[in-house]
Amino acid sequence: MAETLYTIAELAELAGISENTARRYIRLFEEFFAGRQHGRAMRYAAEAVPLLSSISSSYREGLSTAEIFAQLHGRVAERLESPAPEIPYEAPQEAGAEAGPHEGAEAGAEKRPEKRPGEGPEEGPGEGREAAPASPGPASGPAPEPEPEAAAEALARLEEGMARLEERLGPLREFGLVRNTVAILWREYKRHRAAPDALERLEGEVRALRGEATELARSLAEARREAAEAQAGCRRLADESARLAAAQTRLAGRVEEVLESAGPEEEFLRLPLVFRSERGEFLGVSAQGQRHFSLADFVRLLRRGGRTSRSVAMRWARCGDGRWQLGIVEQPGQRTERRHRIRVGRTRTPKGNMVALIETLAYDGQDVPVFFLYELFKRFGRDFA
DSSP: OOOOOBHHHHHHHHHHHHHHHHHHHHHHHGGGOOOEEEETTEEETTTHHHHHHHHHHHHHTTTOHHHHHHHHHHHHHHHHSSOOOOOOOOOOOOOOOOOOOHHHHHSSSOOOOOOOTTOOOOOOTTTSSSOOOOOOOOOOSSOOOOOHHHHHHHHHHHHHHHHHHHHHHHHHTTTTHHHHHHHHHHHHHHHHHHOTTHHHHHHHHHHHHHHHHHHHHHHHHHHHHHHHHHHEEEEEHHHHHHHHHHHHHHHHHHHHHHHHHSOOHHHHHHBBBBEEOOTTTEEEEEEEEEEEBHHHHHHHHHHHTTSSOOOEEEEEEEETTTEEEEEEEEESTTOEEEEEEEEEEEETTTTSOOEEEEEEETTTEEEEOOHHHHHHHHHHHHOOO
């Protein structure tokens, strides 16, 4: 009986997958499919259907192509290691020969006793013998039909023989798997035989790779050493930068202290010193010759201690937005020590004159009212004159 072969489209339909998927599986796992060329199309045995179903199930389970390859190779190894299938054999039963009409006649005839010589009178040719019956002529009329029981018995024997044949052919179906396995091994053999020096080339490549790996390891060690040196240099630079930043901060603070102790710039000190009255007027002191009493004149009066012999200590401090605050200490370090402060800022009068305006004045820690500034500026006028 010829083996049934299937096209890829038929295999896909039997396996329950699309034709494109079946073609892709056969292309990826070609070594497991033993196809035969029929005309311009390839055909495959029925064993390809469960193989396609197994590959599809493996992909649905999340296995990769490499894992499916390993799984299929494992199955091939199991088939090669398993013993060959045993084919049951039954000896044919010999049917007993049916007795013919003449044999039945001989079996049914009674055995005559042998006649010994000298016993009894001999019979003549016509005595003691019966005439042989005349043989019947050829039967006339139609042949008899077989009986139904005989036909049923023959059919039963035929079905029994077919069942025994099917039982014997069952193990032989495994030969298709063996054929696929042999085809795989043959292709592997031809591939390795076509490249006899593949192992030598592989060993040469391995040696070259080992040399490259050694060189890379040496380069990596050198790079790590240089990186360690660079990190150490970076740490030194960072420490030096921090030290310089701290020194710069200290220097900036010192410069700020010096600048603050020096006080405002000369141009600010030359501005006329004024205060604002309750009506918003800018009031100051002027001497003969139209020279105004300036902030610098006020500082000089404080340094001289006015008309008294009291010692005075002063310290300038920036207040932001061009404002300055002057701290004044009378009799510093003594029981009669008094602390005052005055804050001045640059401003422009309605007439367009730039002046140094007294914004706040605290005498002995308390802010003074405007009339105190009147009396203070009168005193400035007497001293300035």
